[in-house]
Amino acid sequence: MTSYLRSWFTTGVPAESDSVSESKPDTDSIPSILKVSQPGSDDEDDGDATETERDRDDDDSPPAFPAPFSAQRAASGSDSLSTKPAQTSRTSGGLLPRALTDTQLMPPPPPPQLGAGRTPGVASASTTPSSSLALPPSTTKRPTPPSKKRTKVALAPGHSPLDWANLKTSGEDLRGVDTLMRITPSMLKQHNKRDDAWSAFSGKVYNITPYLAFHPGGERELMRVAGRDGTKLFGLTHAWVNVDYMLDACMVGFLVPES
Numbered sequence: 001m002t003s004y005l006r007s008w009f010t011t012g013v014p015a016e017s018d019s020v021s022e023s024k025p026d027t028d029s030i031p032s033i034l035k036v037s038q039p040g041s042d043d044e045d046d047g048d049a050t051e052t053e054r055d056r057d058d059d060d061s062p063p064a065f066p067a068p069f070s071a072q073r074a075a076s077g078s079d080s081l082s083t084k085p086a087q088t089s090r091t092s093g094g095l096l097p098r099a100l101t102d103t104q105l106m107p108p109p110p111p112p113q114l115g116a117g118r119t120p121g122v123a124s125a126s127t128t129p130s131s132s133l134a135l136p137p138s139t140t141k142r143p144t145p146p147s148k149k150r151t152k153v154a155l156a157p158g159h160s161p162l163d164w165a166n167l168k169t170s171g172e173d174l175r176g177v178d179t180l181m182r183i184t185p186s187m188l189k190q191h192n193k194r195d196d197a198w199s200a201f202s203g204k205v206y207n208i209t210p211y212l213a214f215h216p217g218g219e220r221e222l223m224r225v226a227g228r229d230g231t232k233l234f235g236l237t238h239a240w241v242n243v244d245y246m247l248d249a250c251m252v253g254f255l256v257p258e259s
């Protein structure tokens with residue numbers, strides 16, 4: 001009971017007014033809650049009866065820093081900053097929630113393992129197709145072949161397009177006729193042999209015999225139009241080819257209807 005009353009009517013007199021305290025001992029009767037707390041004093045009641053009984057004139061211990069219930073102390077997670085072992089144990093004794101440090105909240109990532117599972121300089125498409133240097137899938141597929149087969153024919157030596165151009169301009173007679181003629185479909189039909197082949201393209205009739213060995217599509221294809229009008233087949237095969245320029249030296253006449 002006595003210690004309880006003393007805790008209320010404590011002698012907490014500021015250190016600077018020690019002389020006043022000695023001359024006026026009746027200040028003990030003032031409740032501590034009405035007194036103005038001075039820096040460095042221990043007037044705050046922490047419920048520790050043994051501390052109130054101490055001789056406060058000799059107490060030069062500094063206040064706790066950080067303050068016992070401050071956020072700074074709570075965030076530190078430890079009481080390493082405290083200078084008073086008694087307050088340290090009280091703070092870490094579970095009164096405040098223990099704040100986690102950065103390392104506890106987010107542990108560091110595992111160290112990268114660059115060398116694991118791959119050979120430097122070699123694309124590992126079989127293991128990690130999305131993250132390797134393998135070609136994108138669109139380029140690894142074989143292109144679908146065209147539906148219509150267009151076979152390139154190996155031309156005999158001396159029968160390249162350039163050789164044909166040279167022969168065409170050499171002045172050699174490639175027509176086989178003296179003058180341009182009016183040619184009917186029945187007349188055209190008589191020239192359908194390999195050594196005597198005529199064909200009509202867009203109303204003009206050409207002697208295709210000398211060109212057979214130079215045709216990039218082969219003799220066989222070209223002979224399909226021998227002795228008849230080949231305009232349609234020619235246009236379906238390669239309309240971009242300028243037949244008038246290619247065979248101008250082979251022209252024999254104009255296609256005319258039957259009379």
Ligand code: HEM
Nearest residue numbers: 150151152208216217221222225230233234237241243246
């Ligand atoms: C007398 C008229 C003809 C001339 C002057 C001619 C000329 C040519 C030329 C210059 C090419 C090469 C075209 C290129 O590489 O782009 C070619 C290719 C070819 N020509 Fe003719 N052609 C004629 C008639 C025909 C006919 C009637 C056929 C029958 C289907 C034919 C079938 C082909 C084929 C299949 C190719 C191969 C195209 C390739 O491999 O890319 N040509 N022709």
